[in-house]
Amino acid sequence: MIGAGMGALAAAARLAVAGHRVVVHERTDTYGGALRRLERDGFSFDTGPGLLPLPAVYRDLFVKTGKEPLEHCVDLVQVDPSSRHVFADGTRVSLPNASRAGVVAALDEALGSGAGKRWGDFLVRAREAWDRTRRPLLEEPLWPNWQVLAEREPYPAVPHKRLLRTRRAGTLAEVGAWELRDARLTALLESHALAHGLDPRTTPASAAVLPYMEHAFGTWYVRGGLRELARAVYERCLARKVEFRFGADVTGVLEKDGRASGVELADGTVAEADFVIAGVAPGTLDRLSAQAVVRGDGDVPPQPATASRVTVLLALRGARPEGTAHRTVVHAADREAELDALFGPAARxxxxxxxxxxxDDPELVPDPEHEAVTLTTVVPARPGESCDALTESMITVAERAIPDLRDRLLWQEVRTPADIAEATGAEGGAVPVPALAADGGRLLHPSNNTRVPGLFAVGGWAHPGGGLPHAGMSGALVAGLIVEGPEFRGSQ
Structure with a gap:
């Protein structure tokens, strides 16, 4: 196995339980891919994802690979409120976790009568899109006729009369403008796409499943940080006798008799294998293989590396105030300027x-009189750019949520796209997006099978795409394809 990201770890544990000897080669000195941790002066921060949607994926992994369930290995807590939003006009709203009635009431109170109902009706339609795409886009190997997913828009948009024509929303931005009809509700909707580095003006309406997933399955946190989830999965692998070789840079995939037969390492050694699983970006996988692995007529084209993240880690003096929301989204004052800066030629x-x-986690701070805060924003995947000015802007924006932020600041650390590239190997520090239907397949990901028999792709750059739940499912799919063969059709 190449790489020790979360998708690879999930596949490794499942294959070991099925009786395979699994050896993981990881070029860095640790496991977990983007799930890293920074510790300094008694503070601890996640430098990758900070929240876990759809924990059922990892609950299933632990059920299928051992006696101890996930909750016995990590302290999994539901975040409530799910999120707090500070909109451009100063309006603020806190949204309860996994409560449609609570969310409707909160939106009506904050944004005015009728806002909650429009959002609630949107979630009903989003559920239809989820029901239509859940299995093919999350629980099953990519269909050979994936073009069906690319052509059909699963979101049941409401007919909208515009001049003399009746139209239906085809993009997320159109859903916001035509169905939600409130700039703040539109910002709420689009923030779910923006968090994944997607431009709502071009992202298909099928991205409605992103807020729906959070609404339906809740938002979760792992006590001690999401790095603890990586630790738990890694320890489950060790318990199932998976072998790890860190600092082992794979430079090539070996082939014999037309199929993958092992890997070659940077030190010239060779590790033979019946199957090779690669948790790397498609471009990297192509360079490792003697033939083009995931490109060709009829294949899903690899996604371009477009968006990354900048994360600012803040150590603050003073206790976390009672009643503080775990997550606050402070929306940009100028939506178009932000989108043009991210996805167009405009300045940042x-x-x-x-x-x-x-x-609210005492494990992250040296004592109760300090607070650990993380700020995140989306940026283009352009390594090498200075983030000094952006960091200052992020802190200024965050002051709308934490007014005394600068007075309390002890120190800060910044994680840039270059740091993500170092941790994950992704070009430009790009972060993969979840697979989405429609839009000609632009947001689908290459199949877990490759053109080389015996070589499989796992992790965020393979089906079903980026995000912790999707990475976990990619591991389940690859394990199923190896154990059960081509007839494997996904979890039941």
Whole structure:
């Protein structure tokens, strides 16, 4: 196995339980891919994802690979409120976790009568899109006729009369403009796409499943940080006798008699194998293989590396105030300027949308009189650019959620796209997006099978795409394809 990201770890544990000897070669000195941790002066921060949607994927992994369930290995807690939003006009709203009635009431109170109903009706339609795409886009290997997913828009948009024509929303931005009809509700909707580095003006309406997943399955946090989830999966692998070789840089995939037969390492050694699983970006996998692995007529084309993240880690003096929301999204004052800066040729927006994470977790701080805060924003995947000005802008934006932020600041650390590239190997520090239907397949990911028999792709750059739940499912799919063969059709 090449790489020790979360998808690879999930596949390794499942294959070991099925009786395979699994050896993982990881070029860095640790496991977990993007799930890293920074520790300094008694503070601890996640430098990758900070929240876990759809924990059922990892609950299933632990059920299928041992006696101890997930909750016995990590302290999994539901975040409530799910999120707090600070909109451009100063309006603020806190949204309860996994409660449609609570969310409707909160939106009506904050945004005015009728806002909650429009959002609630949207979630009903989003559920239809989820029901239509859940299995093919999350639980099953990519269909050979994946073009069916690419051509059909699963979101049942409401007919909208515009001049003399009746139209239906085809993009997320159109859903917001035509169905939600409130700039703040539109910002709420689009923030779910923006968090994945997607432009709502071009992202298909099928992305409605992103807010629906959070609404239906809740938002979760792992006590001690999401790095603890990586630790738990890694320890489950060790318990199932998976072998790890860190600092082992794979330079090539070996082939014999037309199929993968092992890997070659940078030190010239060779590791033979019946199957090779690669948790790397498609371009990297192509360079490792003697033939083009995931490109060709009829294949899903690899996604371009477009968006990354900048994360600012803040050590604050003073206790976390009672009643503070775990997650606050501070929306950009100028939506179009932000989108143009991210997805067009314009200069970087000086006031981006910033997500502020303030966990109520004593394990992250040296004592109760300090607070660990994480700020995150989306940026283009352009390594090498200075983030100094952006960091200052992010802190200024975050002051709308934490007014005394600068007075309390002890020190800060910044994680850039270059750091993500170092941790994950992704070009430009790009972060893969979840697979989405429609739009000609632009947001689908290459199949877990490759053109080389015996060689499989796992992780965020393979089906079903980026995000912790999707990475976990990619591991389940690859394990199923190896154990059961081509007839494997996914979890039941």
């Amino acid at each position: 927006n000086p006031r981006p949308t910033v997500t502020v994470l303030r966990p």
